């Protein structure tokens with residue numbers, strides 16, 4: 012039995028087809044779905060596509076930006092108004108993967124992937140999911156916590172507020188192969204400053220738990236302080252709190268725990 | 284001086300070559316840059332079927348039952364091939380040169396010995412249909428204790444990996460469970476050395492990761508023959524292996540290959556051709572069997588792992604007086620080419636150095652890991668890594684410069700090698716000198732003046748008295764049998780322990796060093812004594 | 816089995832085929848169109864030897880659902896020669912010994928073309944980035960990088 016491909020003109024029709032068939036998988040850029048099919052994953056027997064223009068729309072003019080779920084990393088890189096997202100977009104795959112892979116697919120990409128989602132988590136993004144009528148907005152953190160259960164729901168877009176300055180948002184991916192490679196760990200930090208002090212810090216980590224997580228203890232260490240050496244040291248030493256990394260071919264859980272604080276310190280102190 | 288036998292192939296050789304220093308284009312380059320080079324998979328055949336194998340999920344298990352009822356009914360399935368369908372379902376690659384016993388099935392029958400071992404082959408109209416059928420096959424395993432460590436595998440009571448070699452070691456010439464080198468009295472020399480350094484080294488398996496995965500397409504031709512397009516690195520070797528496994532004359536096959544998308548040693552095992560041809564024989568249609576990337580990386584044979592112990596005795600002045608080596612080559616579950624790798628490993632001892640007392644034991648060990656195969660210098664690479672690490676450490680121990688230390692101990696023309704052959708055309712000293720110069724590494728004048736052609740031979744050409752010891756069939760310790768092994772043990776082997784048990788039969792006389800010459804009786808560590 | 820009709824441009828020529836659901840573009844090109852220049856190396860996006868250009872953009876054909884290229888323009892190595900002559904990149908690859916087994920070469924050439932079509936005089940780092948999704952197990956990459964830089968600067972044999 013071959014795979015059935017269902018193509019719809021609108022996102023809502025696609026959402027309907029997805030929710031009614033457990034063997035159906037939505038096709039974004041396909042970099043993970045096609046890979047599974049090629050490797051003989053017989054659990055997928057239906058592939059759902061949507062050719063809805065809305066899914067590939069970028070709205071980057073205002074203070075709040077919105078990326079359609081089908082927006083590729085190459086398109087983000089081509090958009091000058093999205094400069095703050097260029098570092099995470101550039102850190103993904105080689106050029107072909109960036110031409111194909113999408114923001115929506117990245118939300119579902121398991122470790123060692125999902126780098127862009129780390130950035131979105133630090134930016135407190137909102138995920139718009141297709142609901143019964145129109146769409147429903149979910150904070151990204153909630154979305155990720157329930158990711159296993161999200162199978163069958165269609166993501167329409169993600170949106171977030173543009174950081175105040177390039178200093179306020181930082182991203183760092185540790186990989187073994189340069190310039191391309193799966194993540195050993197990925198870090199992103201949003202550090203809004205108000206009156207010289209950090210207010211509302213968000214630090215997100217990739218490959219430190221089954222899904223992307225926030226380093227809450229490190230965030231607390233930053234809150235209300237200025238970004239000086241002592242504060243940075245306190246945040247770095249709290250980096251592993253609440254994490255549960257695992258072993259894979261790129262690094263062991265032990266190694267990840269050892270290095271996360273080091274890289275958080277470098278990220279916060281603006282070191283290369 | 285190097286002797287060139289110019290009478291051989293005289294009419295095929297141009298003596299006026301002037302190639303060095305200028306580029307010469309590859310003959311296949313135009314094909315490569317235009318994409319017209321034909322690899323095995325670049326053949327589109329009418330009605331081609333696809334073969335995929337069901338692989339063991341267990342590292343070591345008895346197969347109780349294989350249930351294919353559902354798979355047989357699965358859409359697009361043309362044929363399910365079992366071990367019993369393979370005409371000669373036991374082979375070892377080097378049997379073609381009469382070396383080693385048949386020990387590996389094409390499809391596992393009653394036992395699996397490594398994770399990923401092929402159990403069934405499914406021939407279907409499409410890859411997808413083959414995958415769907417695979418998901419419907421039920422294999423009932425009775426897990427057996429597995430062994431993954433070479434030294435554990437040799438311990439008494441270790442699980443028996445491969446019943447052909449019940450002691451988990453390859454047996455050379457029906458007698459020897461390892462390759463042995465004895466030259467001088469290493470133990471005595473170690474006892475009187477100024478420093479002794481003992482170290483353990485190991486190297487993990489290494490996957491060749493060719494860009495093109497292993498594969499073959501076999502198609503029925505006219506006259507009952509089969510055309511086989513293959514990724515093999517060893518075309519004639521593969522032809523003969525297939526002829527043996529499928530029990531037909533080798534002229535049944537028309538093998539086409541030669542354009543290989545990267546081999547590096549990982550495409551000599553003839554893993555895909557026999558099943559592809561058998562599929563074509565059983566269905567009468569062209570059949571393709573290509574490894575997926577995961578299969579290639581996980582179950583394609585790697586360079587075998589090695590564990591090496593080196594114990595050296597060195598004098599304050601930097602001379603190495605004794606080198607004792609114990610090495611274990613991890614063959615995985617089957618022999619393939621590892622028996623030969625262990626021979627090469629032993630033949631390489633003690634490295635390119637003149638050491639008056641050398642003692643080496645090299646084992647080819649079976650474990651429940653993926654069978655290993657050839658890869659660029661296999662058998663020698665890991666040993667060289669170990670020896671050269673050791674050389675640096677020894678130099679440090681005696682406070683010498685590592686380059687000078689190597690020059691001091693390097694073999695020179697006329698020296699006697701531990702294999703009782705005279706060293707000829709040696710050039711290590713010159714290599715080190717050039718390396719030092721290129722690296723702008725200062726070495727002292729006397730070392731810069733040293734030469735491979737000077738100061739060799741003489742006392743360095745002597746074969747030292749070598750204590751004899753047993754190497755034949757001592758009584759073997761009882762080995763614990765797994766529930767699977769019904770037959771009582773008959774083969775015997777000494778445990779790999781020091782010191783060796785007392786002699787029971789005299790060892791064969793040491794071969795006399797002699798220059799190789801055609802027609803002379805030679806002793807080969809692979810074949811034993813034979814005429815060349 | 817239901818087949819899906821599919822039309823697209825293949826190296827400047829219109830083609831029409833019928834594909835099975837789930838067929839990837841690599842299989843469609845090789846087995847249905849007979850263009851053997853894109854190769855299978857992994858089917859996972861990891862090696863890049865299946866690289867093709869879709870509307871001028873570098874894509875991995877093994878990860879592209881064939882149906883998604885309906886109406887689009889596909890370029891493969893098969894279309895790179897300029898009439899009877901080699902493309903400067905092909906000449907540069909030959910001149911610089913940038914192929915050994917040749918299996919990565921089709922993908923490398925397409926990745927290089929994607930780069931030079933957009934950026935005719937790239938830096939060395941940009942070349943490295945451009946082929947970072949392509950694996951070569953033989954050459955060690957240096958000859959390939961040098962070949963691409965040579966092609967970019969017009970330093971190729973006639």
Ligand SMILES: Cc1cc2nc3c(=O)[nH]c(=O)nc-3n(C[C@H](O)[C@H](O)[C@H](O)COP(=O)(O)OP(=O)(O)OC[C@H]3O[C@@H](n4cnc5c(N)ncnc54)[C@H](O)[C@@H]3O)c2cc1C
Nearest residue numbers: 039040041042043044104112113115116120125126166860
């Ligand atoms: C060679 C290679 C290198 C890679 N390197 C990286 C890397 O460095 N960093 C990284 O983060 N990732 C990497 N990836 C993984 C992957 O390419 C990216 O994560 C990409 O963002 C996935 O997006 P996609 O559109 O291709 O996903 P798809 O394959 O289309 O989908 C992935 C999953 O998400 C679901 N999905 C997709 N879109 C939606 C939607 N709108 N609504 C609901 N479900 C959806 C699919 O059903 C599927 O389960 C790599 C992949 C490859 C093959």
Ligand code: FES
Nearest residue numbers: 856857858863877
């Ligand atoms: S075959 Fe497509 S990337 Fe390897």
Ligand code: FES
Nearest residue numbers: 915919951952953
């Ligand atoms: S030339 Fe062999 S993989 Fe590149």
